[in-house]
Amino acid sequence: MKRREFLRRASLAPIIAAGLSGIVPVARATALPPHAFYANAFPTPSGADTPFRSYLGKPVVLNFWATWCPPCVKEMPDLDALHKKHTGVHFVGLAVDTAANVEKFGQKVQVSYPLLVAGHGGIKLMRDLGNKNGGLPFTVVFDKDGRELRHFLGQIKPEELDAYIAEIS
16 A cells, blocks of 8 residues: 555544544644733732733733833823723733832822833833834733734724724623
């Protein structure tokens, strides 16, 4: 028997056997693991560590921002309003900044979603998520299982993000 014919018959054997027994094999669906980003932990401005995996179970809107970035600061009220509207979605602000700057900023501009600190390492994290130039603001949407769905570079358009969140949640 030629090798090609042998391989063809060998690959059909389980299907033929299953058909004879009345049982059809079904491929098992295995859940994909969360994005590698979920392995990170980030401090709050006060220093408490927050593992990003703690946000699994709900979709996540992750916003990279900085206190020195005018478009970042300008979009924060819009993100805050969306956070209040979409209670089944985690919103997280990840500052590419220092904890001291974020702490001081948080006293002036308050948002209802958590602000965490990535420091200058946030630029590499953004690049790993598809923002090759490291521009701010940068927003990434993950599904409830931690898989990256979409990202937005630049200031968000609230209506567009609102519609997208409504689709996925």
